[in-house]
Amino acid sequence: MSSRDRPTHTTLEAIVEGHVTTDTISPEDCLLESPPDPCTIVILGASGDLTSRKLIPSLYNLFINNGLPDPYLIVGCARSEMSTDEFRVKLRGPAEESGLDMKGWAEFEARLHYLPISYDSEGSYHELATFLRDLEKDVDTAGNRIFYLSLPMFLYKTTAQLLGRAGLSAENEGGNGWSRIVVEKPYGSDRASAADLDRTIHENFNESQIFRIDHYMAKETVQNILMLRFANAIFEPIWNRNYIDHVDIIAAESLGVEKRAGYYDKSGVLRDMFQNHMMQLLALTAMEPPNDFESDAVNNEKVKVFSALQPIAAEDVYGNLVLGQYGPGTVDGVKVRGYREEEGVDADSLTSTFAMMRVFVDNMRWQGVPFYLTSGKRLGAKLTEIVIKFREIPHSMFRDILGDHISENILTLGIQPREHISLKFQTKSPGAKVRLRSVAMDFNYLQGYDGPVLDAYEKALLDCMNGDQMLFWRQDGIDLTWKLLEPVLHECEICSDRADRLKTYEAGSWGPVEAMELKLKG
Numbered sequence: 001m002s003s004r005d006r007p008t009h010t011t012l013e014a015i016v017e018g019h020v021t022t023d024t025i026s027p028e029d030c031l032l033e034s035p036p037d038p039c040t041i042v043i044l045g046a047s048g049d050l051t052s053r054k055l056i057p058s059l060y061n062l063f064i065n066n067g068l069p070d071p072y073l074i075v076g077c078a079r080s081e082m083s084t085d086e087f088r089v090k091l092r093g094p095a096e097e098s099g100l101d102m103k104g105w106a107e108f109e110a111r112l113h114y115l116p117i118s119y120d121s122e123g124s125y126h127e128l129a130t131f132l133r134d135l136e137k138d139v140d141t142a143g144n145r146i147f148y149l150s151l152p153m154f155l156y157k158t159t160a161q162l163l164g165r166a167g168l169s170a171e172n173e174g175g176n177g178w179s180r181i182v183v184e185k186p187y188g189s190d191r192a193s194a195a196d197l198d199r200t201i202h203e204n205f206n207e208s209q210i211f212r213i214d215h216y217m218a219k220e221t222v223q224n225i226l227m228l229r230f231a232n233a234i235f236e237p238i239w240n241r242n243y244i245d246h247v248d249i250i251a252a253e254s255l256g257v258e259k260r261a262g263y264y265d266k267s268g269v270l271r272d273m274f275q276n277h278m279m280q281l282l283a284l285t286a287m288e289p290p291n292d293f294e295s296d297a298v299n300n301e302k303v304k305v306f307s308a309l310q311p312i313a314a315e316d317v318y319g320n321l322v323l324g325q326y327g328p329g330t331v332d333g334v335k336v337r338g339y340r341e342e343e344g345v346d347a348d349s350l351t352s353t354f355a356m357m358r359v360f361v362d363n364m365r366w367q368g369v370p371f372y373l374t375s376g377k378r379l380g381a382k383l384t385e386i387v388i389k390f391r392e393i394p395h396s397m398f399r400d401i402l403g404d405h406i407s408e409n410i411l412t413l414g415i416q417p418r419e420h421i422s423l424k425f426q427t428k429s430p431g432a433k434v435r436l437r438s439v440a441m442d443f444n445y446l447q448g449y450d451g452p453v454l455d456a457y458e459k460a461l462l463d464c465m466n467g468d469q470m471l472f473w474r475q476d477g478i479d480l481t482w483k484l485l486e487p488v489l490h491e492c493e494i495c496s497d498r499a500d501r502l503k504t505y506e507a508g509s510w511g512p513v514e515a516m517e518l519k520l521k522g
Contacts, residue, residue, distance in 0.1 A: 035066070035067070035068070036465035036466050037069055037144050037177075038069045038072060038142050038144060039069055039142075039145060039177075039178075040075060040132060040135070040136065040141045040144065041059070041072070041073070041075070041146045042075045044077050044078070044117070044147060044149050044150060044151055045151040046078045047079070052090065054457045055150065055457060056074075056091045056094065057095050057098040058455060058458040058461055059074060059461060060100060061455075061458055062458055062462060064100070064101060064103075064104045067454075069141075071111070071140065073111050073113065074111060074112050075114070075115060075132065076112070076113070077115050077117040079116065079117065084114045087113075087114035111139065113135060115127070119151070120158050122162050125163060128166065129166045129167060129168055142177045143177035144178050144179075145168065145176070145178075145180070146465065147179070151184075152263075153188075156197055156200075156201070157197060157200040160181060160200055160201045160203075160204060160205065161203065161204065163181070164204025164205070169205050178209075179205070179209060180211055181201065181205050182464055183201070183210065183212050185212075185213070185214065185275075186267065186276070187276070189267070190482060190486055191486045194478055198475045208467075211464050211469060212472050212473035213464075214277065214280055214472065214473055215456040215460055216277040216384075216456070217460075217472070218456040218457070218458075218459040218460040218463070220419065220454070221415045221416075222280075222281065224421075225285065228421065229289075236289075238390070239365075240365045241366055241369045243390055243391055244388055244389070244391065245369070245391045246369060246371070246389050246519075247285060247369065247371045247372070247386065247389070248372045248386070249372070250374045250383060250384065250386075251273060251278060251374070251383075251384045252376060252381060253375075254331050254508075256336065256337070256339065256353075256377055257344075261343060262344050268352045269353055269354060269355045269376060270352065270355055270488065271485075275481050276473070277375075279306065279477075280302075281386060282305065282359070285371075287305050288301050295468060298470050299469075299474045303474070303477050303480065308363045309359055309360070309361060310359065310361070310362045311484065312359075312487065313487075314487055314490070314491045317488050317491040321355065321518075322354075322356045322511075322517075323355050323492065323503065324503045324505045325339050325504055325505075326338060326353050326376075326378035326504075326507045328341070329506035329508040330508045331378060336378065350498055350502055353376055353377045353378065354376030354512065355373075355374070356515040356518055357372070357373045357374075357488075358373075359371050359373060372518075374511070374515065376505075376511055379509070380510045382417055383416070384414075384415040385414045385415055386415070387410060387411070387412050390408050390410070392405070392406065393406060407436075409424060409426075410422075414445075418444075419444070420442055420444050421442070421443045422443070424440045425438070426439075
């Protein structure tokens with residue numbers, strides 16, 4: 001053995017301590033290698049809640065962490081008549097309330113402008129084009145523009161068409177640089193309307209210009225699912241039907257419908273959560289490893305998962321689905337109203353606020369493994385997590401001592417509010433008597449890191465500025481998820497016993513008891 005091969009004291013010490021290598025990441029290593037291209041961010045619907053509560057605080061936080069390009073412009077557009085100064089004052093309060101350091105606000109708001117607009121008037125968009133050109137004469141953003149549609153879905157088509165007619169979708173001509181459009185969910189209300197919306201947007205924007213945002217995908221711990229699966233050799237060999245019994249994907253909210261009753265009472269939980277967020281979490285959990293960590297490669301593997309989803313026949317919908325609606329109850333010690341008593345909700349509404357759906361992925365990896373997708377409002381806590389439950393061991397040498405049953409191993413990927421990874425396994429309980437106890441190895445996602453952390457909208461906006469579509473929806477994925485859900489929605493909305501199928505659950509509970517019965521069916 002050469003001296004190069006002989007273990008050193010340092011190597012042996014590392015092995016005893018449980019780590020042969022130490023990967024130390026400094027906060028600076030997690031910052032951008034270079035800022036995005038200069039650009040103008042145009043927010044259409046800028047007088048709304050999303051802009052003041054999420055978009056502007058996110059952009060300001062990027063600014064104070066050197067994440068915005070230099071130079072940049074932010075232009076708000078809405079029907080409301082107000083001046084740029086009034087717009088700046090309106091947005092300062094929510095930024096302060098978000099707890100951000102306001103020392104840089106004066107410099108940030110100097111690039112913040114406002115233009116009143118009529119969404120269905122072509123003249124307004126020509127006026128916007130002139131307004132942008134005038135601003136960009138003084139602040140050279142190279143003609144690069146992002147148009148963020150913070151609007152109701154029914155305005156998406158009109159807005160995309162009129163942006164095109166005003167020449168604002170064109171790239172690399174007439175002084176324009178690149179042009180991108182950001183569309184919020186919902187992407188249609190069914191398969192046909194989603195396809196129609198896509199066709200309309202594509203009349204003026206090509207696919208590389210379209211960013212269909214899903215803020216769940218931009219959450220740090222959602223992105224970490226891919227790293228956990230494909231950067232660790234211990235998981236991939238057992239990430240399949242041979243070792244996994246079932247998977248739970250849970251997105252629970254303790255809040256009710258709040259100010260969204262007008263939208264929610266027409267959509268319900270399946271349209272609001274399952275077509276988008278829940279399907280993305282399913283895809284990340286079930287997908288095969290992509291050839292490389294690049295947008296199209298990752299999206300190709302997600303689409304393969306959606307393609308492999310087992311269709312749910314109309315006659316078997318309620319064999320795979322439990323729907324519920326919250327009644328009065330108590331949340332965090334406070335009495336709350338039932339859904340039908342909420343402002344803006346029909347007193348006889350049959351809209352579901354809870355759903356558990358069992359789906360199967362028909363491929364070699366997952367054949368026969370049920371995925372339980374659960375989401376609801378007014379549940380016991382705000383919680384999003386993915387729980388991988390492994391099979392029980394096939395034979396117990398401890399049968400005579402411990403009996404036939406030994407608790408399964410469980411891997412929990414916590415997304416919110418606690419960002420963590422936890423693995424439950426069995427070990428001997430201390431003492432003379434032979435007993436097992438369940439213990440957990442738990443990793444806090446931010447443990448050992450004290451650098452800047454981007455929230456979901458900050459990450460999504462940054463990726464849009466960089467032209468990276470990995471964390472955004474692709475249209476073929478949207479089409480396939482509607483293909484699965486549309487027959488389910490149709491059956492739920494036309495069945496003669498719809499009222500009986502909708503189970504009431506107490507606000508503050510974890511949903512109707514029938515959901516547990518569905519899981520017990522296996």
